[in-house]
Amino acid sequence: MLHLSYKVPLESLEISFRDYVLAERTLVNSEEYRRSQDYWHKRVNSLLLGPDLPLAKQPSALTSGRFVRREGVVEAPIWQRVKAQATKLGITAPGILAAAYAEVLMLWNKERHFCINVPSFNRLPLHSQVNRLIGESASFTVLEVDNTGDASFAE
Numbered sequence: 001m002l003h004l005s006y007k008v009p010l011e012s013l014e015i016s017f018r019d020y021v022l023a024e025r026t027l028v029n030s031e032e033y034r035r036s037q038d039y040w041h042k043r044v045n046s047l048l049l050g051p052d053l054p055l056a057k058q059p060s061a062l063t064s065g066r067f068v069r070r071e072g073v074v075e076a077p078i079w080q081r082v083k084a085q086a087t088k089l090g091i092t093a094p095g096i097l098a099a100a101y102a103e104v105l106m107l108w109n110k111e112r113h114f115c116i117n118v119p120s121f122n123r124l125p126l127h128s129q130v131n132r133l134i135g136e137s138a139s140f141t142v143l144e145v146d147n148t149g150d151a152s153f154a155e
Contacts, residue, residue, distance in 0.1 A: 011132070013129050013132055013133070014127070014129055015127045015129050015130065015133065016133070017133045017134065017135035019127075020126060020127070020130060020133055020135065021135075023126045023127070024124060024126065027124075047115050047142060047144065048111075048113060048114050048115050048144070049114065049115065050114060050115055050116060050117075051105045051106075051108070051109040051111075051114045051116065052109055052110045052111060052114070053105070053108050053109060054108060082096060083096075089154055098118060098143060099153065101116070102116065102143070102145040102147070103147075103153060105145070106145070106147055112145075112146070112147045112148050113144075113145065113146045113147070113148050114144075114145050115142050115143065115144050115145065116142075116143050116145060117140040117141070117142060117143075118140065118141045118142075118143045119138055119139075119140055120138065120139060120140070120141055121137060121138060122137050122138060122139040123137040
C-alpha cells in the first residue's frame with residue numbers, strides 16, 4: 001500500500017474560533033436578538049410536536065441503539081431540473097429538499113401538521129476570515145409543516 005503525505009502551510013488567521021464564539025456571544029445584547037427571542041417565546045407554546053411515525057418497537061423496549069447511514073445519489077441532469085423548478089417556484093434547492101422530506105414524513109405521519117428540526121450551518125459573517133475557521137457552527141431551526149389544506153406540492 002502506498003501512503004502519501006503532503007504538508008501544506010496554512011495561512012495565518014487574524015481570528016480564532018474562540019474569538020468567533022466570544023464575538024457571537026455579544027449579539028445577545030442586540031435588538032435583533034431580543035426580537036428573535038421575543039418571537040420564539042411567543043411561538044413556543046403553539047408549536048406542534050414532531051411527526052408521530054409508526055414504530056417497530058416502543059423506545060422503552062430497546063436496550064441499545066444502532067444507527068445506519070442511508071445514502072443515495074441523484075444524477076446531475078435530474079438535480080439540475082429539480083433546482084430549475086425550485087427557482088421557478090421562488091424557493092432554494094435546500095427548500096425544495098425540505099419540502100420533499102416533509103412530504104415523505106406526511107405519508108407515514110398520523111397528522112398533516114407537525115414540526116421538524118432542520119440542521120443548518122450557522123456561521124455568522126462576523127469577520128472576513130470566519131469561513132476559514134475550524135469549529136462547530138451548526139444549529140437547528142424548527143420548521144412547521146402544515147399540509148392540512150388541499151395545496152399541491154409546488155404550492
